[in-house]
Every structure is written in C-alpha cells, then in structure tokens.
Amino acid sequence: MPRKGGAQVARRGVPKDWPQGVVYLPSPLYSKRLSPDTIKTLIFPKSDLPTREGALTTRGPYSNVKITPITDPTHPANGQYGLVACQHLLPDSFILPYIGYVHDKADTDEQSDYDLSLDRDLSLGVDASKMGNEARFINDYRGVSTGPNAEFRDTFVDLGNGNVEKRVGVFVMCAGKSGKKAKGILQGQEILVSYGKGFWTERLKVQE
Numbered sequence: 001m002p003r004k005g006g007a008q009v010a011r012r013g014v015p016k017d018w019p020q021g022v023v024y025l026p027s028p029l030y031s032k033r034l035s036p037d038t039i040k041t042l043i044f045p046k047s048d049l050p051t052r053e054g055a056l057t058t059r060g061p062y063s064n065v066k067i068t069p070i071t072d073p074t075h076p077a078n079g080q081y082g083l084v085a086c087q088h089l090l091p092d093s094f095i096l097p098y099i100g101y102v103h104d105k106a107d108t109d110e111q112s113d114y115d116l117s118l119d120r121d122l123s124l125g126v127d128a129s130k131m132g133n134e135a136r137f138i139n140d141y142r143g144v145s146t147g148p149n150a151e152f153r154d155t156f157v158d159l160g161n162g163n164v165e166k167r168v169g170v171f172v173m174c175a176g177k178s179g180k181k182a183k184g185i186l187q188g189q190e191i192l193v194s195y196g197k198g199f200w201t202e203r204l205k206v207q208e
C-alpha cells in the first residue's frame, strides 16, 4: 500500500491489503510466447461454447472476499495472508476467477508457489506470483481445517464482445450427501482449497 505522509493511500481499483510489488490484474495477461492458435483455444466465440456450459460475467476487485493477514500462531501460514469470505457463500457457487500470467511450459517459473494448471493438454498454466488477483491468497486446508471448503474448476467468462475466455474459477464445494458442507462458507471463514499432495511433495523436495 503506498504511503503519503505516513498515512495509507488506497489505490483505485486495487483491493485493500494488496501487496506492493505485485501487479493487480482484473483479467489475465498472456505471455507473448503463446501462439495465436493457442490463444484461440482460450478465447473463442461464445457460439462455440458447448451448450451445457454457461459463461460467467465477472470482474474484480471482488467485494465477496477480503485479503486478510494471518495472525493466529497455530495457523501454518501465520505471518502470511489468506482469503476470507465477506459474506455467506452458498454451496456450489462461484466465488472469483484465479487470474495471473498465462504461460506455456517453456515459460514456467519452477520456483512459483502460485502457478495453477489452466490446460493440461496444452501444458498451459496461470501464475499469480508477480501479478494476479485476490485468488492468489487462497491457502491450502492442511493444518487449518479438516478439509477444503472451495475448489478450482474450469470455467468460461463472457468477455462481452461476443467471445468467452477459459479460466480457472474458484467455487464453493457442493453440499454433498453427508450434509457437512451444506452451509457453504460463512462470513468471516477462510476460503481453503486443496493444492493436491503433489504441491507439498515438491515443496518438501525443495527443502531437502
């Protein structure tokens, strides 16, 4: 947050507590390495969308979530940030897209802890380490809760110009049969996903 005379100055169009040095992106930034054909697999006419798929209309900053410093010493990410619900989020509902730098395999930052798969067949990822939106602050549930309350899903966003764009969306988990997740995510609760065991195995290898 930029400071002027000691006071915090909010940056227009940027969420509160957004870190200095990371660019806030309302929509993805594409690597210049990506070919036009690859981009066409991500951005294409709405009429080409399979009929069962709907397209979302969405743009940040997001008022349904809040970037929150973690100050609980028992939280494994204490001292970092997490993303907290500002309102009750219903089961199966869309929360926000995961925005970042869209890149191919050759352009992957192996050190990034913010890189998600966008298209496995084309080995495309979306990396929010240097630029992204609020979704980059979503922590893994391990050591925090008994399970995730949200998940990443492929989704399509209506760009408003006749085209849709494939993105990774963050959704509240479905209610499920057991009824444990029937409440969704309550206001004030941290949004937690599963990064997958692979993420943590890789991190352990780095530490060795």
Ligand SMILES: C[S@@+](CC[C@H](N)C(=O)[O-])C[C@H]1O[C@@H](n2cnc3c(N)ncnc32)[C@H](O)[C@@H]1O
Residues within 6 Å of the ligand: 076, 077, 080, 081, 082, 113, 114, 136, 137, 138, 139, 140, 141, 142, 143, 144
């Ligand atoms: C995508 S970032 C999440 C946001 C991060 N907490 C921040 O403030 O920028 C992933 C990093 O958050 C931390 N993290 C997330 N979930 C965690 C967990 N359950 N236990 C320990 N560290 C976690 C790890 O440092 C991990 O590399």
